[in-house]
Amino acid sequence: MNNTPYYKNIFNDILDSKYPEKKSICQKLLDKENFTHLDVITLNKLIFGDRRSTEDDKFNQQHKFYSESAIIQMLKYQYDNKLSNSQLARHFKLSRNTVARWKKHFTINIK
Numbered sequence: 001m002n003n004t005p006y007y008k009n010i011f012n013d014i015l016d017s018k019y020p021e022k023k024s025i026c027q028k029l030l031d032k033e034n035f036t037h038l039d040v041i042t043l044n045k046l047i048f049g050d051r052r053s054t055e056d057d058k059f060n061q062q063h064k065f066y067s068e069s070a071i072i073q074m075l076k077y078q079y080d081n082k083l084s085n086s087q088l089a090r091h092f093k094l095s096r097n098t099v100a101r102w103k104k105h106f107t108i109n110i111k
Helices: 007-017 020-030 037-048 054-062 068-080 085-092 096-105
Strands: none
Touching (some): 007 020, 007 037, 068 096, 085 096
16 A cells, blocks of 8 residues: 655645746656655755745754665765765755765665
8 A cells, every 4th residue: 555645736736826937847847757755855945945944954854754765866866976975964954874874774886
């Protein structure tokens, strides 16, 4: 049983009712068949921007969950852009220890 929300419908409804001017910007991501966690984060930033309080950030930081495919995608992003663990952590708002733990746990063969 799949309990994931229907992100496509949710974001389409939000764009249709509140932000119709941003629909063209988000269309490429909305046309995807399957949404990853990173797609949802990207759409959130495109639609709502980064106008959250530090209190919200602190709460959200404690409740993040990433699938294995999202973690591997982030580690590939790090490799492709030649980022350090600190730079990757800052980019995705993670802790450096989390990135180091992922690198030990997930071996990626990139070539």
